[in-house]
Amino acid sequence: xxxxxxxxxxxxxxxxxxxxxxxxxxxxxxxxxxxxxxxxxxxxxxxxxxxxxxxxxxxxxxxxxxxxxxxxxxxxxxxxxxxxxxxxxxxxxxxxxxxxxxxxxxxxxxxxxxxxxxxxxxxxxxxxxxxxxxxxxxxxxxxxxxxxxxxxxxxxxxxxxxxxxxxxxxxxxxxxxxxxxxxx
Numbered sequence: 001x002x003x004x005x006x007x008x009x010x011x012x013x014x015x016x017x018x019x020x021x022x023x024x025x026x027x028x029x030x031x032x033x034x035x036x037x038x039x040x041x042x043x044x045x046x047x048x049x050x051x052x053x054x055x056x057x058x059x060x061x062x063x064x065x066x067x068x069x070x071x072x073x074x075x076x077x078x079x080x081x082x083x084x085x086x087x088x089x090x091x092x093x094x095x096x097x098x099x100x101x102x103x104x105x106x107x108x109x110x111x112x113x114x115x116x117x118x119x120x121x122x123x124x125x126x127x128x129x130x131x132x133x134x135x136x137x138x139x140x141x142x143x144x145x146x147x148x149x150x151x152x153x154x155x156x157x158x159x160x161x162x163x164x165x166x167x168x169x170x171x172x173x174x175x176x177x178x179x180x181x182x183x184x
Contacts, residue, residue: 001041001178010035014049014065021094021153023063025051033065038073039174045114046071052161060086060161064154066097066147071114073173074100074121074144075166085139088158092129096148099127101141111146120170129154142169 002010011033018025034050037043049065066072077086090099098111103125110128113121123142127135137143145154164175 003182005182017065037177060158062156068151071146074169080162089136091134091155093153095152097129097152099145101143
């Protein structure tokens with residue numbers, strides 16, 4: 001849960017990260033940046049800023065802005081209404097991001113799950129993405145990711161996004177951020 005003032009502050013910070021990546025973001029897009037705290041109210045640890053450019057029946061394009069060492073929790077994109085789960089390609093634009101997927105676990109992973117939530121992170125095959133690197137996550141693949149020390153901006157290109165239907169290993173997560181009035 002975040003206040004309207006925090007929402008605005010976080011949108012401004014995400015906008016700053018997107019600018020560091022050299023992206024041109026319109027004023028209307030700036031106002032549309034989603035601040036996802038996954039219902040945990042610990043945004044700088046677990047969360048991300050999301051700017052959706054397009055999300056049609058066939059394709060989706062977004063920017064993901066992440067603060068230093070911020071984590072997007074482990075999840076999977078399930079089949080929804082008979083439509084195969086989302087296939088997504090991550091392309092690092094700025095900073096560094098560590099992506100964890102199913103497969104042989106890294107001997108010495110560069111990241112750690114948020115404290116107290118370690119049991120909900122079960123996939124440890126590590127892919128490091130630096131600017132210009134990209135990786136495609138196939139449907140029905142458990143994955144999570146964490147920004148490097150300076151934060152990151154990642155472009156996501158995918159089939160239709162139904163993120164509100166994502167399944168998380170951490171059952172306390174809620175995909176939609178609750179916004180409350182200031183002082184509430």
